[in-house]
Amino acid sequence: MGLCEELDMLKGELEVYARSLGVDLFGVADLTPARDFVAAQGGQHIGGFTRAISMGVRLVDDVVDQLRDHQDLVAISTYRGLYSAANSALDRAALMVAKRVQEAGHRAYSVPASSMLNNGRLEGAFSHKVAANLAGLGWIGKNCLLVTPGYGPRVRLATVLTDAPLEPGSQLPNRCGDCTRCVDICPVKAFTGAPFDASEPRDARFTASLCDGYTEGRMKAFGDVNCGLCVYVCPHGAKKRGK
Ligand code: SF4
Numbered sequence: 148m149g150l151c152e153e154l155d156m157l158k159g160e161l162e163v164y165a166r167s168l169g170v171d172l173f174g175v176a177d178l179t180p181a182r183d184f185v186a187a188q189g190g191q192h193i194g195g196f197t198r199a200i201s202m203g204v205r206l207v208d209d210v211v212d213q214l215r216d217h218q219d220l221v222a223i224s225t226y227r228g229l230y231s232a233a234n235s236a237l238d239r240a241a242l243m244v245a246k247r248v249q250e251a252g253h254r255a256y257s258v259p260a261s262s263m264l265n266n267g268r269l270e271g272a273f274s275h276k277v278a279a280n281l282a283g284l285g286w287i288g289k290n291c292l293l294v295t296p297g298y299g300p301r302v303r304l305a306t307v308l309t310d311a312p313l314e315p316g317s318q319l320p321n322r323c324g325d326c327t328r329c330v331d332i333c334p335v336k337a338f339t340g341a342p343f344d345a346s347e348p349r350d351a352r353f354t355a356s357l358c359d360g361y362t363e364g365r366m367k368a369f370g371d372v373n374c375g376l377c378v379y380v381c382p383h384g385a386k387k388r389g390k
């Protein structure tokens with residue numbers, strides 16, 4: 148068997164395995180075009196990986212739909228639990244997939260679903276969204292989240308970085324169009340409404356400190372979870388529910 152066939156087989160096996168662990172979205176990104184961005188965010192070690200295996204878990208619609216009332220304690224508490232459960236499922240899937248990649252003789256580096264660096268920039272060591280976007284799982288919307296064709300932004304993501312030269316996917320076009328629902332609904336107006344542009348910093352589209360401040364202000368009443376309105380409102384996630 149040639150190298151290409153071996154790698155195709157490995158990719159197929161990894162997808163089947165990831166799906167058996169509860170993963171709904173699976174793709175491979177070529178990180179080469181984002182190398183400088185990745186290294187600037189997470190350092191040279193992380194920046195040295197050439198591929199990202201991107202995995203997503205779909206959230207539960209009825210729980211997300213409750214966020215229309217983001218002042219409701221039951222709605223927010225249930226959402227917080229869902230968020231945490233999705234992250235746990237992803238972290239386990241990332242660990243298991245990373246071990247499989249390692250067993251196949253390649254480097255593997257699992258990046259947890261949610262791990263903020265304590266550096267004041269309100270970001271993690273690696274952008275799961277960038278990997279998922281490059282893998283073709285969705286586009287980056289005006290809400291600065293990955294928006295998938297099937298589930299909108301109602302997904303959580305994790306990544307396994309590797310040097311295995313797996314066949315990457317292709318990016319999807321941005322389908323936000325003229326929609327501004329997420330921009331309009333945000334209670335602290337954290338989004339500028341500018342479409343995603345990889346050459347611009349996140350600040351051109353999103354003031355993360357506004358969202359963070361709003362979450363902190365609600366912490367005593369609702370716990371450590373954001374209001375989720377920009378997830379709830381996106382028509383690409385709600386379309387199957389007739390909203
Ligand atoms: S989670 Fe809420 S406060 Fe934060 S950006 Fe989204 S809508 Fe705005």
Ligand code: SF4
Binds near residue numbers: 294330
């Ligand atoms: S709500 Fe509209 S503008 Fe915002 S991410 Fe979804 S499609 Fe794009």
